[in-house]
Amino acid sequence: MLNPTIVRNKPDYVKERLSTRGVAPEEIDEYLELDAQNRQLIAQAEQLKSQKNKLTEDVKGLAKGSDDWQAQIDQLKSFNEEIKGIEANQKEIASKLNYIAIRLPNIPDDSLPVGPDEAADVEMRKWGDIPEFDFKPKDHWDIGEDLGILDFNRAAKVAGARFVYDVGDGARLERAIYNFMLDMHREQGYTEIIPPYLVNAQTMYGTGQFPKFKEDVFTVEDEGLTLIPTAEVPLTNFYANEILNEADLPIYVTAMSPCFRSEAGSAGRDTRGLIRMHQFHKVEMVKFSKPEDSMDELEKMTQNAQEVLEKLGLAHHVIVLSTGDTGFSSRKTYDVEVWMPAQNKYREISSCSDCWDFQARRAMIRYRKADGTVDYLHTLNGSGLAVGRTLAAILENYQQADGSVKIPDALVPYMGGQTVIKKD
Template structure:
């Protein structure tokens, strides 16, 4: 959430920066108008409460003097009625201000590309060279079904579209991928966590999914509970409503979890394969840092995700997202996109974002600086990596003409030494 004081003091700058994210100036004007009304109501209410205190003292004095206090009592009742009406109006206005502010995205970092969508994204670097095939590469879903390691058809029967059964060596490969990722991140200093997979609505609010994106998640009917869309939610809310001791920062967490997404608005997109699923595994990285360290930590996190790709021998590139393509809570995002031979293009496999103090304000996560003053931490999150997409990339990049798939060397210790998945094994 943005600092309301900052919006009041710099309305033109806030309008200009949020305009690059599709927010109309009128939205800020309406928020400021409601905030002004809120502050006026607070002033009126406090003034009347002071008057009530004065009248109460006069009544008490009159009673001590055995004097008639009926006029003062009548006046106090009138003041009390006014205060009640003002406080009710104030509660309504405060709720409106909070809701309007909660729907504003984060301010984009001034250095990122400005644009309406992915067309304005900027490539930072390419890593690895896409393999040149001497045969026509197959899509990962065809490879996997021919090897009988993924079953989309029966998953559709059991659950519906965008679900899958992993079978045999397919299940083993999925498990190998996320165990390898977790081990790598542990070596890089992340604390491994197994988080809850169901969170309350306060947690979804803290990371910015609620209230704006309720249609994108699976909520449990009749309860204040939601299946997590990513482990970012429980990991970022770990310190909600707490002050983190200065000496603990930075905090690094990593977790493998299932992620559940309704994929609202994705009809017709990536209807086959592992790219866009309602349920998938993801290894998440989350950091809590001091503000002055957060952008250096973003580069480290991006490198951590890239390290996984390089050890798996997968070609990828890194791009910085434009203002119009970036997620709601992010101030800057680096996406890693892996090369997919069958599609002849790069596809997203990780997003690493610095949210600055946006989530910390919503979740009330602070630390004390060297002067003892409370400050909001900066939070960062990134995929390290999306496991299903990593599997898809391995199947396509390591496929052989006979339909088999070579196992990347880094994963073989996790696969019992298996070097190749074939129809025979």
């Protein structure tokens, strides 16, 4: 949620920045009008309550049943009715204001390239050499099916499209990947957490998934719980409605979890393979930071994700997302994209975002400064990495002419010394 003081004090700036994210200036005008009405009604109610309290004290000094006493009692009843009417009006105005406020996206940072979509994203840096093959590289789904380690057909039989069985060395490789990632993040200073995989609506609201993106998730209607689309949701809300100490910041946490997404609107996109699934594993990084440090923490988090790919020997690049491509809750986002030989292009494998105080305001996560004052902290989140996409990248980049797949050196210890996956 946006800082209302910024919207009030810098309306032209807010309109200009949010227009690059598709928000019409009229929405900000309506927000400001409702905000002014809401504050005016609150002030009127408070003024009447003050007068009522004074009158209540005056009544105590009057003889009960006297004409003056009765006149004061009638005035108190009038105050009560007027206050009741103002509060009802204020509640209605506040509801309309809140409806707009919780649907406004975060203000994009001034450093972002301006553009409506991914076409305006800008490459920041590259790492690694793109592999060359003396044969035509196969797609990861063909590699996995030929080796018998990925089974999409049987998954479709029991669950439908966009599901997969990892079998044998496929399951072992996926487990090796996320254990390797968790160990790396522990070395980078993150505390590992196993979070709930079902969360309530308030938790989804805290990180910005609700109410705008309800169609993107799976909800257990009878229980009022939602399967998490990412561990960002339970990790960020770990400190919901709490006040942390400044001396404890920054705080780094990480988790491996299954993620569940309906992939609404993705019909026809990545219909084969592991890139766009309804269920997948992901290792998530989340940070809680002082406001003045959060942009530096974003750079560090992005580097943390890159270090995983570097250890795995996977070529990748980092792009900064344009204003129109940046996620709802994010102030600034870097995507890390890994090279996929069969597609002959980079594909997203990590997204690292600084949300500033946007999520903290929704989830009421604050910190107490050394001087005793309390303010909202900044939250950050990033994939470290999407496990299924990492498995896909390994299959494609480490495939051999005979159909086998080499295991990256960093994963060999996690595979019990196994160095290659080949057909039985």
